[in-house]
Amino acid sequence: MSLLLDNVSYNYPGSTHGLHDVSLDVRTGELVAVIGPSGSGKSTLLKLVSGLETGHSGRIALDGADMSRTPVHQRHIGMVFQSYALFPHLSVLDNVAYGLKLRKVAVAERRRRAQELLGIVGLGEYAQRAVAQLSGGQQQRVALARALAIDPRALLLDEPLSALDASVRGHLRDQIRSIQQRFNATTLLVTHDQEEALVMADRVTMLKDGRLLQIATPRDIYENPASRAVAEFVGLSTILPAKVSAPDRLDLGFAELAAPTGRRTAGSAVQVLVRPEHIRADPPVGSINRLAGRTGAQRYLGALTRYDFEVAGAPKPFLAESARPAAEAIAIAPEHLRLLDH
Numbered sequence: 523m524s525l526l527l528d529n530v531s532y533n534y535p536g537s538t539h540g541l542h543d544v545s546l547d548v549r550t551g552e553l554v555a556v557i558g559p560s561g562s563g564k565s566t567l568l569k570l571v572s573g574l575e576t577g578h579s580g581r582i583a584l585d586g587a588d589m590s591r592t593p594v595h596q597r598h599i600g601m602v603f604q605s606y607a608l609f610p611h612l613s614v615l616d617n618v619a620y621g622l623k624l625r626k627v628a629v630a631e632r633r634r635r636a637q638e639l640l641g642i643v644g645l646g647e648y649a650q651r652a653v654a655q656l657s658g659g660q661q662q663r664v665a666l667a668r669a670l671a672i673d674p675r676a677l678l679l680d681e682p683l684s685a686l687d688a689s690v691r692g693h694l695r696d697q698i699r700s701i702q703q704r705f706n707a708t709t710l711l712v713t714h715d716q717e718e719a720l721v722m723a724d725r726v727t728m729l730k731d732g733r734l735l736q737i738a739t740p741r742d743i744y745e746n747p748a749s750r751a752v753a754e755f756v757g758l759s760t761i762l763p764a765k766v767s768a769p770d771r772l773d774l775g776f777a778e779l780a781a782p783t784g785r786r787t788a789g790s791a792v793q794v795l796v797r798p799e800h801i802r803a804d805p806p807v808g809s810i811n812r813l814a815g816r817t818g819a820q821r822y823l824g825a826l827t828r829y830d831f832e833v834a835g836a837p838k839p840f841l842a843e844s845a846r847p848a849a850e851a852i853a854i855a856p857e858h859l860r861l862l863d864h
């Protein structure tokens with residue numbers, strides 16, 4: 523099942539907040555992660571797709587069929603939320619079978635199906651337990667099994683891991699991803715955790731102020747962000763203002779650097795983006811784009827140290843990462859300087 527949003531706009535009643543002109547095409551079996559700052563419209567997007575919120579303009583279609591007039595329960599969409607929203611008075615098995623009961627599937631069949639899904643999420647032996655006797659990570663797996671039990675046409679995951687602690691989260695995200703692939707489930711995953719988005723998704727899309735800024739593969743959104751807003755939100759970086767001084771030359775005020783300037787003409791104002799891992803510590807004197815300075819604050823991270831490197835005249839320090847901090851200079855290869863026009 524493919525999921526298509528075509529020019530979808532929605533305003534909450536009496537407000538200008540919501541979604542503005544969002545177009546998005548999720549292919550069959552694809553997992554698209556939706557990221558963005560708080561209030562950017564991520565949950566609104568899921569609510570519109572699920573039918574929990576209605577009254578948008580534009581088209582929301584599943585496999586080509588417009589969903590606008592289809593009520594929630596007829597959309598056949600599986601949902602998993604941050605707060606597991608399980609029924610505490612029902613057993614694990616009955617929770618998973620719940621959607622099938624609503625759809626009038628016979629008792630024996632729904633038990634068989636629920637048991638099968640519990641096996642898939644690794645909870646086959648917990649079928650008769652009360653939900654309250656499970657850990658957070660286990661409850662979230664029950665919620666996933668419940669969403670999958672109805673054989674959904676699309677899966678909507680709204681911050682499914684954010685209530686869990688870090689160790690459980692890492693494991694569960696691998697598990698959710700592999701189950702999603704096994705079911706070839708067309709999936710939207712809302713997360714505020716950009717690492718989770720990069721690790722789990724086929725493509726990542728970023729929203730800001732209700733608008734979609736970019737959709738790209740994890741590698742592409744990290745390496746080629748379309749705008750400063752995306753660059754700042756995805757990964758760590760240093761972003762500095764500069765002017766193109768000549769073809770493939772940039773003037774940062776405090777230094778001249780070689781960088782691919784493309785078709786930009788001399789005098790064009792740009793922002794230059796540098797990722798911490800692309801900053802080389804203590805390059806030989808005479809290296810291209812070498813900047814002398816001194817190391818400021820350091821954060822030891824085990825395999826790496828993340829540190830500020832201060833260059834005289836620069837409006838802010840460079841954020842760098844390497845096995846050992848630079849003693850007296852850094853260098854950035856021209857191909858690792860990304861130019862942003864807005």
Ligand SMILES: Nc1ncnc2c1ncn2[C@@H]1O[C@H](COP(=O)(O)OP(=O)(O)OP(=O)(O)O)[C@@H](O)[C@H]1O
Pocket residue numbers: 534535537539540558559560561562563564565566567714
């Ligand atoms: N029921 C509502 N009535 C009016 N405005 C709302 C309503 N729900 C959300 N909004 C507003 O719509 C915008 C988008 O909200 P939404 O919940 O989609 O953001 P979000 O990206 O999911 O944020 P968060 O990461 O904090 O959950 C926000 O400005 C929010 O204040």
